[in-house]
Amino acid sequence: MKKKCIAMLLAGGQGSRLYALTSRVAKPALPFGGKYRIIDFPLSNCVNSGIDTVGVLTQYQPLELHGYIGSGRAWDLDRSDGGISILPPYVSTGDSGTWYRGTANAIYQNIGFIELYDPEFVLILSGDHVYKMDYSKMLTLHREKNAACTISVLEVSYEEASRFGIMTVDENDDIYGFEEKPKNPKSCLASMGIYIFTWQKLREYLVADEGNPASDNDFGKDIIPAMLAAGEKLSTYRFSGYWKDVGTIDSLWDANMDMLSQGALNLFDPAWPIRARSATNPPHITGAAAKTEHAIISEGCVIDGTVENSILFSSVTVGAEAAVRYSVLMPGVVLEPGAVVEYAIVAENTRIRQDAHIGGTPCDYPPEDWGLTTIAPDLIIGGVIPPKSMVWESGR
């Protein structure tokens, strides 16, 4: 059945700057904010915006992501017509076919999927950011302007601008210049990596780009500049609100901590629910000596120690006299009695032994010696792990 607009969600990246946290799981499947995974944000935004057909392109370590998405029921995306479709790379006749070589190549390889719905418009999203956005407003603008492509943009500070794709726009907010990570940015309008294309136009450029052996097959580096150079109308949709990249350890921790301050991104807002798929867990329990201050605690947790300024995912155990401060503990983490965790991210099911002291408080260290501590999943960790460390293996 024909759809007006479908979404293609690029969820195949490794998230290599998350190191130990994404060694076995794709970034969009990373636990976030106590109950969620990163991919819950773009998926929920789609459904809340009235988009009921989403292709999720996976590639890197997709097992947990595929299992989590399932039939799409948790986001009301299990539909008989449309709904969610998982799109990994595939082989064709004669064993031909490649891994996705770039963001544009990934979409190119799925032209067949898109054409099933014969859409007028295609929304390109990534599973890398935490934000709430009504894509239907962006689509309305795209249609009013009759653009070939509309890019969602955000004002950033001048200092940060060189990390982004920067747009220069005219008085109509149409793009006339575009630079990837410029050393001397000409403006502070950053691309959020969210694009709406008029499908027939995008199709043309994808095919042309595929035929160009020198291309990196990337939206930002190849498709957008090609459209710009050809004089196509590229417009911008100005976004304001909370939008956080969670691609580095620091930014992931930051974004999690933002969830504690009720102002940043209101997860309690019934008008724009962010849905997640929850495991079946009993309610959490606080013991007689528990301390829980400024914390998010999920179901199945057993708290007998101190939890301050931290986010605890489901089924985390904090033993008696154990303490966790300014940290993120992912599902199933166990702190044995007496263990201490500060300013750290501890990944799923890792056990912290009673003699362990993980991380440290910034004011106790000279600035160059302090940083967050990251512990990989499924480990058993004892002893002292200083700040600014990353632990990949069990030991001590």
Next chain:
Amino acid sequence: MHSAHGIIFAYEATQALQELVAYRTSSSLPFGARYRLIDFPLSNMVNAGISDIGVIMQRGYQSLLDHLGAGRDWDLTRRVGGLKLLPPFGYTDMPSESYRSRIDALKGVYSYLTRIRQEYVILCRGDVAANIPLDDVLRQHVNTGADVTVVCTPRPELPIQESTFLVPGGDGLAREAITNPLQVPSGYQSLEHYVLSRELLLRTVEYGSSHDLSARGDFARIITETGKTGLYLFDRYVAAAASVPSYYQKSMALLRADVRAQLFLPDRSIKTKERSDVATYYGSNAKSKNCLVADGCYIEGEIENSILFRGVRIERDCVLRNCILMQDTVVGRDARLNCVIADKDVVINPGVTLSGHEAAPMTIGKGAKI
């Protein structure tokens, strides 16, 4: 693996629960911070591999309908079979008052019973919270060759005078059944969880109805007189909400780890309606000691020895002790509550002080504003 069909009796509202059953049946009573009593027999059946379950209801079942839906949260939405909600089917001689007995209730859904495809039927009360391995019960039933097997508890949980006691005879069988005794007899109390063959069930209902045997306890009596009665002894935690004080006491027992370990088993989990709340947030002034707390709560005050259901909001400077607060209840600033059971959607205004006693907790009805 023997095939079994499930039936849950969910039509009663135990009067001794007063306001707590003003808007619902006992099976729909919220329990354990995020469940309703019916979640336990339902989950027990699903965990035993039963995927076709009929839930008998009669009146006041809006709450149950809303909670159960199509059975999705228990994996019971199937193209063939799955969960079937059974309000009364019309039949000419149906009485206008409540079902007087199990026979009455089963008569009310007789055509459903005739279409059961499985060899065995497991029937359970909908208002008993316990994690019972029904597959084990079924296995024992088949191995002993009993005509009916009854799950019993060594510590009486249900009102004595309306229950049946079975005296064990060895080999998993009972040698005597005592129905509706005046005081506690020897033997073990039936939890009204039965296993019997489909044929025997149909014959029993036909016999009971054609002989107008509709007094309470007649079902138990007929089947225990039929032939061999099997006795499955279940000696772990059971919560049957027989009255407000016993509901309160059984709930407070959940604050003990050893009790929770008997009810919430990771490989036989209790499933309930998913509400997609956010995780619970504790503010900077929050204190939570010895509490069972569900998702979606927002806690800025002090709570101790209490059970908070989903979405409860506790404002600053409150002190709550020994309370049970059901879904979406809001407690305003500076309120003081002790031994209070608040039903859903209650609003306690700032500064209010309320106190009950452990043996006589104060109950606040659904939606009340104090």
